[in-house]
Amino acid sequence: MAGGLTRAVRTVLAGLALLAASLGAEAQVQTGGRETIQIGLSTDKIGITSGFSGTDLTIFGAIENSDPQVSRTGRYDVIVVLEGPTRPVTVRRKDRIFGLWINRDSEHFDSVPSSYSISTTRPIQDITTETSYRQLALGSGNLAFNIGSSENPQIAEFATALRGIKEQTGLYTERIGGVRFLSQNLFRAAVAIPANVPVGTHRARAFLFRNGIFVDEVSAPLVIVKSGFEAAIYTSAKTQGLTYGVLSVMLAMLTGWLGRLLFRKD
Amino acid sequence: MSIYLPIAELSANMAVLLAMGAAVGFISGMFGVGGGFLITPLLIFYNIPPAVAVATGANQVVASSFSGSLVHLKRKTIDFKLGAMLLLGGFAGSLGGVFVFAKLRELGQLDLIVSLLYVVFLGTVGGLMLWESLGAIIRTKQGAPANLRRPGQHNWIHKLPMKMRFRASKLFVSVIPVLGLGAFIGFLASIMGVGGGFIMVPAMIYLLKVPTNVVIGTSLFQIMFVAAFTTIVHAMTNQTVDVVLAFLLMIGSVIGAQYGAKVGQRLRGEQLRALLAGLVLLVCLRLGIDLFLHPANIYSIAAVGGA
Numbered sequence: 001m002a003g004g005l006t007r008a009v010r011t012v013l014a015g016l017a018l019l020a021a022s023l024g025a026e027a028q029v030q031t032g033g034r035e036t037i038q039i040g041l042s043t044d045k046i047g048i049t050s051g052f053s054g055t056d057l058t059i060f061g062a063i064e065n066s067d068p069q070v071s072r073t074g075r076y077d078v079i080v081v082l083e084g085p086t087r088p089v090t091v092r093r094k095d096r097i098f099g100l101w102i103n104r105d106s107e108h109f110d111s112v113p114s115s116y117s118i119s120t121t122r123p124i125q126d127i128t129t130e131t132s133y134r135q136l137a138l139g140s141g142n143l144a145f146n147i148g149s150s151e152n153p154q155i156a157e158f159a160t161a162l163r164g165i166k167e168q169t170g171l172y173t174e175r176i177g178g179v180r181f182l183s184q185n186l187f188r189a190a191v192a193i194p195a196n197v198p199v200g201t202h203r204a205r206a207f208l209f210r211n212g213i214f215v216d217e218v219s220a221p222l223v224i225v226k227s228g229f230e231a232a233i234y235t236s237a238k239t240q241g242l243t244y245g246v247l248s249v250m251l252a253m254l255t256g257w258l259g260r261l262l263f264r265k266d
Numbered sequence: 267m268s269i270y271l272p273i274a275e276l277s278a279n280m281a282v283l284l285a286m287g288a289a290v291g292f293i294s295g296m297f298g299v300g301g302g303f304l305i306t307p308l309l310i311f312y313n314i315p316p317a318v319a320v321a322t323g324a325n326q327v328v329a330s331s332f333s334g335s336l337v338h339l340k341r342k343t344i345d346f347k348l349g350a351m352l353l354l355g356g357f358a359g360s361l362g363g364v365f366v367f368a369k370l371r372e373l374g375q376l377d378l379i380v381s382l383l384y385v386v387f388l389g390t391v392g393g394l395m396l397w398e399s400l401g402a403i404i405r406t407k408q409g410a411p412a413n414l415r416r417p418g419q420h421n422w423i424h425k426l427p428m429k430m431r432f433r434a435s436k437l438f439v440s441v442i443p444v445l446g447l448g449a450f451i452g453f454l455a456s457i458m459g460v461g462g463g464f465i466m467v468p469a470m471i472y473l474l475k476v477p478t479n480v481v482i483g484t485s486l487f488q489i490m491f492v493a494a495f496t497t498i499v500h501a502m503t504n505q506t507v508d509v510v511l512a513f514l515l516m517i518g519s520v521i522g523a524q525y526g527a528k529v530g531q532r533l534r535g536e537q538l539r540a541l542l543a544g545l546v547l548l549v550c551l552r553l554g555i556d557l558f559l560h561p562a563n564i565y566s567i568a569a570v571g572g573a
Contacts, residue, residue: 050270050510053277087569092374094564100557103374103566161565168563195270195277230272230510237273237505245501248325248509249494252516256333259520 036064037078037208037216044220046193047227054170054195057082057222061206063185070210071184077120077127077209078179079138080189082222084115084171085200091158107158109145114198115171116140117191119178128212136214138207140172170194199224273508274318280514282312287326287518294330294519295526296533297542299467302327302460302493305515307384307549316377318508320367321500323459324493325512330519331461331490338483345434345480349488351441352466355448356455356492363456364499370457371504374568378557383458385554391464392546399539406536435476435484443474448488456496461489464546 039061046055059080063071070076089112092103118139120127134142140163166172171194179189189206205219226234236244268277286308294301302323309319338344370376426440447469451462466485470476476484501507530538 048270051268052270053268090374090568092566092568094561094566100378101559101561101564102378106374158565161563162567165563165565165567196275198275226272230270233509234272237501237507237509241502241505242498244509245498245507248501248507248512249328249497251509251513252325252328252494252497253332255513255516255520256329256331257336259329259333259516259523260336262520262524 035066035208035210035215037206037218038062038064039206039218039220041204041220041222045223047225048230049228050230052195055193056190057193059189059204061187063208066185075211077122078187079207080119080179080191081205082117082191083113083203084198086111087114091162107155112145113143117173119175119189119191121179123176128209132214169196197224199226271508271511273506274314274511283514284518287515288522291519291522292526295523296530297538299463301330303464304549306459307553316380317371317504317506320459321504321506322508322512324496325507326515327461327493328490328497329516331486331493334486335490338486343480343483344487345432345484348432348435349484351444352448352488353491355445356452356488357495359449359452360456360492360496363453364503367457368503380458381553381557385550387465388546388550392543392550395539396543399536399543402536435480437476439474452492455492461493463489
């Protein structure tokens with residue numbers, strides 16, 4: 001993957017350099033044109049193999065039509081988010097019943113991003129306002145499952161707990177300073193992909209802010225799959241339950257028999 | 267070295283899993299039990315989701331009980347007819363167990379019930395065994411003759427109808443308690459991920475009065491089939507058998523069992539039983555305490571319709 005990565009980076013960088021050069025000339029002519037943001041992922045597919053223990057995804061991007069005045073004073077901010085596929089989740093709360101801790105109340109959330117990694121140029125509160133974050137549904141506290149629940153205190157409490165567990169297990173992460181400008185309009189972002197990342201189609205999104213005002217957004221898909229041996233096992237377990245079960249039993253018998261052979265030697 | 271477990275969906279340390287298997291194998295070799303009652307709680311302590319720990323535990327039991335059955339097959343200490351009858355009940359019980367397992371998981375009470383069952387059964391069996399073995403140790407110290415078994419003494423079980431003759435066990439007993447015991451063990455096997463040897467063996471000795479020399483072989487023989495059946499049914503309905511995890515545990519346990527058996531031969535019967543009882547009670551205590559202590563996080567999340 002390393003070779004593919006450098007190659008991808010080089011392609012992206014070359015493309016961006018050309019882009020930047022042509023746009024730079026253009027920007028001087030029509031100043032005040034609306035800025036846009038572009039991104040390229042270092043890879044569009046990540047395979048999880050037996051040695052997988054998490055990785056970083058590098059995202060390269062550029063600001064087009066950038067105002068040199070603004071970029072020189074560092075008033076452009078970029079937030080990059082990698083959002084996992086949404087899944088329905090049940091949150092349960094334990095209560096003490098006769099001294100035992102037993103699951104009692106539960107709340108159901110229909111679409112919870114299975115993972116959510118956010119990378120920013122600066123501390124989150126310094127980039128833009130709370131209201132603006134909420135409007136953009138940006139940040140783990142502003143995801144749809146939180147918002148819809150604000151009237152009911154119990155649902156809100158469960159939503160907070162859900163977020164807490166996701167953060168604890170490394171699925172929701174925040175990386176301040178994870179986005180760095182390489183030049184006035186080129187930037188590089190690193191977002192964390194944890195070891196327990198769920199498989200499926202993830203979405204990388206980049207948000208551009210100018211002086212704290214949201215300007216543009218762009219997104220690109222990233223597919224995460226189990227690959228090789230793991231993929232075969234996972235797929236057969238999910239689709240060929242009977243065969244998988246029979247093979248598991250046969251493997252167990254074979255191991256037991258081999259153990260017997262070893263044992264007899266003594 | 268870490269390895270990704272495809273069904274548990276997490277990375278685990280390979281050395282830890284092998285060591286875990288070896289430790290359980292050592293104990294199962296030493297005491298002649300499948301070790302399922304240790305492997306499932308250990309996996310749960312190691313943060314493997316309980317649903318995966320239970321189904322994978324059943325798969326690991328297949329390996330250890332198959333290996334054990336081979337020995338008894340050679341020694342001709344298996345009562346096949348009795349085993350087959352227990353098995354018949356076992357299949358029915360296992361099927362019911364897997365169904366209840368899926369229901370409990372849906373209700374979010376699986377972890378609780380699994381822990382409770384472990385605490386109740388480990389506590390009862392461990393307590394009884396400790397009591398009995400300590401008594402035996404004290405009696406031998408005092409020079410009294412070892413406890414005499416009185417096979418002529420019959421209990422209420424021997425008054426039930428539908429009697430059947432089991433030649434290898436020299437037994438003429440109703441088929442009802444045999445099927446019932448099989449079903450009960452099968453049910454526990456699928457919910458707890460155990461072979462049930464630690465319940466089956468005392469039940470066969472004390473309730474059915476099966477001669478001790480055929481008890482272990484017959485119990486291992488039937489457990490092997492019940493565990494195999496349970497593994498397959500779990501694979502079909504709950505899809506929670508992690509074959510990578512199971513294989514690592516099996517390798518460890520096969521190696522550990524060799525050394526365990528050697529140590530076991532050097533210890534006396536009642537000492538062995540007292541040790542096993544102590545171990546069983548320790549696991550029981552550890553699981554029991556968790557039920558009463560304030561959990562680190564009172565919230566838990568579960569994906570709907572998945573592991």
